[in-house]
Amino acid sequence: MSDRLIFHIDVNSAFVSWSAVEMLKNGGPDLREVPSIVGGDPDSRRSIVAAKSIPAKKYGIVTGEPVSSALRKCPNLVIAGSNFDWYVKCSRAFKAICQEYTPTMQSFSIDEVFLDMSGMNLIYPDPIATAYEIKDRVYKELGFTVNVGVASNKLCAKMASDFEKPNKVHTLFSNEIESKMWPLPVEDLFTCGKSTSARLRSLGIFTIGELAKYPVEQLTMLLGERGAIHFHNYANGIDDSPVLQETxxxxxxxxxxxxxxxxxxxxxxxxxxxxxxxxxxxxxxxxxxxxxxxxxxxxxxxxxxxxxxxxxxxxxxxxxxxxxxxxxxxxxxxxxxxxxxxxxxxxxxxxxxxxxxxxxxxxxxxxxxxxxxxxxxxxxxxxxxxxxxxxxxxxxxxxxxxxx
Ligand SMILES: [Mg+2]
Structure with missing residues (x-):
């Protein structure tokens, strides 16, 4: 499968960036530059952090936590209301640009797509240059930044786009897995949540590399058969799932x-x-x-x-x-x-x-x-x-x- 070429394109702090673009048009502050969240009414118990800026992340604020708890972590937090109609427009404009580069695009979420760029080398002989072109076009035409991950499968492309942000292109080809992915903490592995990583740590597994080399049979006792195979494959950068072109x-x-x-x-x-x-x-x-x-x-x-x-x-x-x-x-x-x-x-x-x-x-x-x-x-x-x-x-x- 190593002859596949997959891009994962991910808008950096999507709701925050999209709100920032809208607020900048009206002379407001750039939410991306300050600790900020898109949430709602801080007095409402139902209100949660829908998105956070990169500076807000440094305060330990996480998506999905109550706004009141985010405010305790960072009292100067700027809170922007959400505007879903505007987000939908930004999302569509972003995906329309991405779609120009391949017939096989999968909308993975409102701000993420996978592009199957396999076999396109006649049109795009230099994949890295193409990744930069998409990234720069989105910024120039729409005013917000994206990360592009370039790899030979979806998992590695997604892991790569999550490396340093914002506004970056990263590759994670199979010969780079050991140097770029294995040193990362195990909770950085896609789908490995806090509780799985806590259980893995109890086995002495702290990095993705340690997980990759851990015997599957022993993982099975901890994670069940499906979980063990899943995480063993992911830690080794193995993923054969196709880019599903779905409208x-x-x-x-x-x-x-x-x-x-x-x-x-x-x-x-x-x-x-x-x-x-x-x-x-x-x-x-x-x-x-x-x-x-x-x-x-x-x-x-x-x-x-x-x-x-x-x-x-x-x-x-x-x-x-x-x-x-x-x-x-x-x-x-x-x-x-x-x-x-x-x-x-x-x-x-x-x-x-x-x-x-x-x-x-x-x-x-x-x-x-x-x-x-x-x-x-x-x-x-x-x-x-x-x-x-x-x-x-x-x-x-x-x-x-x-x-x-
Ligand atoms: Mg994103």
């Missing part, structure tokens, strides 16, 4: 977050779920889509993915219905085990704007739809801090009625 249309809309601190309580899960709902619902509404199916995915410490989904009686683009359904799915399927990954997906997308009449038709739906577009535009203008969802709307009545 958002086909797969719907989804968000997946790997958390740095395991999720152990329902409040943290719901907080993250609400942030994910906000992003994916805004993306879907920007496309004038509605979903018929809502799913949640989570992964426990044994590296097992669990998914649970529900078909709705009618398609929706209403944030509160999506959020309430997602919460219900978690209630039905989560049994309190610590989680390291949480995902939300909207699928079965309808895009013709035609809604079937239904016995479940809810007279408040039009009101709630109007409220959602108001919320989106308030977020657009003032950020999340201007939005007090919990006190604005009581959905419990409507949701209960829908389920009867």
């Amino acid at each position: 958002e249309d086909a797969k719907g809309y989804s968000a997946e977050t790997t958390v740095e601190e395991d999720l152990v309580d329902i409040e943290s899960i719901n907080r993250l779920l609400l942030a994910q709902t906000d992003v994916v619902a805004a993306r879907m509404r920007a496309d004038e889509g509605k979903c018929r199916c809502i799913g949640v995915t989570f992964r426990n410490l044994d590296f097992v993915n669990k998914s649970h989904q529900k078909k709705l009686p009618e398609a929706t683009d209403v944030t509160d219905i999506i959020f309430e359904t997602a919460k219900q799915l978690i209630r039905e399927s989560w049994h309190g085990e610590p989680l390291r990954l949480l995902g939300l997906s909207l699928s079965d997308i309808e895009r013709d704007g035609f809604e079937q009449m239904s016995l479940f038709q809810d007279e408040n739906k039009e009101k709630r739809k109007a409220l959602d577009s108001t919320l989106d535009s308030i977020r657009g203008k003032f950020g999340n801090s201007a939005v007090q969802r919990a006190s604005t709307i009581d959905t419990s009545k409507n949701i209960n009625r829908r389920n009867q």
